[in-house]
Amino acid sequence: MAEFTMPSLGADMDEGLLQEWLVAVGDQVHKGDAIAVVETDKAAIEVECFEDGTVGRLLVEPGTRVPVGTSLAVIETGVAPAPAPAPASAPVAVAETETETGTKAEVSSAPDADGRQPPAEPAPAHRPLPVGTAPPREAVAVGPLVRHLAEQKHLDLAGIRGTGRGGRVTRRDVERATATHPRVRVTPYARRLAGELHVDLAQVRGSGELGAVRAVDVRAAARTGPTVLPAPGPPTAAAPPSPTRAPAAAAHAAVPKPEPFRTRPATASPAPVGEDRTAAMRKAIAALMARSKREIPHYYLSTTVDLDTALTWLHTHNNACPVAERLLPAAPLLKAAALAARQVPELNGFWTDGHFEPGDGVHLGVAVSLRGGGLLTPVLHGADTLGLPALMAALKDLAVRARTGRLRGSELTGATLTVTSLVEQGVETVFGVIHPPQVALVGFGAVTDRPCAVNGLLGVRPMVTATLAADHRASDGAVGARYLTTLNRLLQHPEEL
């Protein structure tokens, strides 16, 4: 362990202003790396560290003026111990909170006591942040030096994922983004694989020619765990959607959570990673669903909705549209589900700490089954406010990206109500399992022509069975019934959707 102290950058310097950290806790640093920017009376200067190691703790907040010699950070210089099994208690929960919410609030108290390395790259800052923690990325000041560097390299800072404190863009991020001199020799396949397995290449030791990282090295790294990055894109497992307005962290910690595969205990016997990934997703879904069924007293309602008006309207609408802008029946169904949730807010929100917390908007989670098995629930934020064409476009976009693994973290979190639609699966009715901490799940079966009474006569109309699974702790059957009738009513006036 070594201290990184405020250096003396001139004979006349007796204190300096720490302007910016260029590293985050957990970063590997090497002797000579610039790790902070210090402002003296004359200029902002990048200061280097004199040790090889891992950034253990950052002791001084940017913007603080300290005397020369003040300890600024702790650099762990010992050889990183073999990764310990992830304990199932608090530290893991904290780590998960980080990865899922993007907050860096806990970073400085990251569980370094046992030498376990926190994720080397924090989650992207544009994920929803719990209130009272680090500000959103946009608000983070980028240091002048980094800004200057970015300008020199004609780099748009907005497009860079910051790895500094609170998602700050560091000099290293800029260099990585420009990638004029990749530090690590990596084969194209290994690079691709590292992306897929969320392995930080910077920490992989290459066994190829001149230390080139090969696929085998990436796989080995993926197996050993700690160098694995949090997924930059979608969490690979169907992690419980975190509410936008997060409940207290303590509540989170208390809740047993499915274990995302990336924090899988390193002692687990190495297995082929592809299978692992599917298995991990399966395991996560299993945990979430089991928790749901264990904790949530579900009740179920269903109603059959006549879609004749809606589909006729859709047909007319589509005839006037370019093919690319045509609407699928899913669009009015989802929009109606969202509007109904606005009108019946008791079903739109979260059950936490023994009470219901309404959502701050209607954010529809839409279950998308993956071709390789498993499912993701990307979120249509503010679904009740989207026009049908916008909703359709967003839906298509999310579905495609969900299936190609290109979702952003924010698109997987914050759902206040989930809709599962088996319209294309050919089944009539789906009674879903609620995604905790949400309190309801709306299901649509296939639209089929069915006989029904129309104005006292027997008619054949396109019908869909809409179902509701709801949490009896949060609502009663009457509320659920109100929701479904509202939904039905809305669908009879498609032009108003």
Next chain:
Amino acid sequence: MTAEGSAKHETEHSTEYGTEHKTTYREALREALRDALRADDRVFLMGEDVGRYGGCFGVSLGLLEEFGPERIRDTPLSESAFVGAGIGAALAGMRPIVEIMTVNFSLLALDQILNNAATLLHMSGGQLPVPLVIRMTTGAGRQLAAQHSHSLEGWYAHIPGIRVLAPATIEDARHMLAAALADPDPVLIFEHGALYNASGELHPDARIPDLDRAVVRRAGTDITLITYGGSLPKTLAAAEELAVAGVSAEVVDLRTLRPLDDTTVMESVARTHRAVVVDEAWRSGSLAAEVSARITEQAFYDLDAPVERVCSAEVPIPYARQLEEAALPGTAGIVAAARRVAGPTWSAADGGRSPSDGDGRVS
């Protein structure tokens, strides 16, 4: 111009494999010619010494007796004239098979091959297909020195409008000709001189090959060795050695050098993530260069190591045995390249797992 090497002499060196139904590459070619001549009156064979001599390498031995001098037609030493005559005859409805003694001599007919055979169809706006087959010997390995030993098929594979074949096995020697004759466009068949005496069983159920497809001659998981023609046996031998060393090599026989079957190559590379191209031609501007470029174009993100090439030294092929051997790709060189590309068999970070573990099993 003496591309000597009588059939009798070469037969003495033939390797013994099976005992019954055994045939040689040369005999397979001859049987293919015989079949074609019997099947279609429009087919005739024309070239230097194809008749009374029996073919410079003995391929057409005995055909004159069966088909007569009109259809087994000895020509003067006029490569350009008789190749051009083949083109004209093809235009007028015949199905000529023109034999050029060696690829080096084909340069004397390059004008006809490029400026007429390959070009007439396009230049005439599609009016004049040229259903011509040209066979020639290529390659080194027989101490024939610098004017009888080169591998220039890659030059021909550069030319749009023709198909370029390299039969590397007895089956392909036996069956490629029929497919070539069925092609409405010019087809060049390159027979590697070192293969004529190759002997082995001819599978009775072997069929006319799909000339648009390369073939995986040996399946493997760690590295793809891509080759064709005379280098196939060396490459298969290298794969055998590699297997002993724990490297599982897949061997792709390109078989058709134009148009190249990218699909088979890329599918293999996608499985193994590593490739070595073996080509007896000179490295610079070679077919190996083309294949390597295509792999980086189409399979870059599958690559776990740089593509390597094993080619001939950039020297006119010398006479002396040790010099010639040193100039040509050999099994040892292929093994060495493959091991470089495969990298250390174990990754230091991997705790002793071979690269085949898990490789090619994800996604």
Next chain:
Amino acid sequence: MSSTRTARQHGPDRRTKAGRQAAHRQDLLHAMLRIRRFEERCVELYSAARIRGFVHLYIGEEAVAVGVNEALTDEDAVVSTYREHGHALARGIPADAVMAEMFGKATGCSHGRGGSMHLFDAERRFYGGNAIVGGGLPLAAGLALADRMTGRSRVTCCFFGDGAVAEGEFHETANLAALWGLPLLLVCENNLYAMGTALERAQAQTDLAMRASSYGMVAWAVDGMDVEAVESAARRAVEGIRAGTGPHFLEIRTYRFRAHSMYDPDRYRDKAEIERWRERDPVALLTDRMRAAAELSGARLEELEGRVTEEIEHAVEAADRAPAEPVEHLLHHVTSGPPRQERDEGVGTP
């Protein structure tokens, strides 16, 4: 041939011998005028940048194409050079198709792939349009070989210049054709220059017929400015070939009045030399002969000229209107069958 057929509808009384001669000469004149006026129009169009590439004019040599063609039937084959507008038109390829090809249009006789140097018409057995000096000779031998092997009595006529006699392919082909007794008519258009190099500066023996005869084939020289002399020589040669006496060689002594290709400074020859040859302009020579024999009135000549002008103007207008060969068809006709959408055929990386 179809080119002359139209002229036969009018004109002299073909029932008398004199009438037949007059009528035939009018056909020859008409055929030569078509070529002459066509190419003169080409000069204009080239200057107006409507035609591009290399354009090699035949002006001065029309008697060769027209005279030789008279000896051929529709069954026979013609292999030509890059100076082949005259051969193509005489052979009966419509002026529309030739002009459209010069314009690079879809209706061109090579669908815009060939241009001036590569005119083709498989139906009329016109095998190009070969722009490699001597390159058409082996091919012509092959066409003849196929006829020989299948027992057909067709003749293949191969045009080439004096320059080709210096090429190995001429000698290889002459030997092969004589050796195999192929039904091949070798027509050497000796215009005294291989591009800018005079025959005597390029070839040790300038008596080309004599050189050809050394291969054991019948060979003689002909006045190439006199279309009737060319016709008669060609007829004799073709008769000999059809009778099975093997290839014949005609050295037809002619002269091009214009540059090698469209415009050149003519530094390699005297203006006076050009003028001397112009005095023997094949069109003027025949016209004068016909006038002297009272076989051509001014009105008749005017009528012929009018018909020719009409045909050519129609060809220009049609070519102008014709659709361009679409770029999407770039890869058509590289191989038979549907174009290969492959990288190696250049898709996406032109």
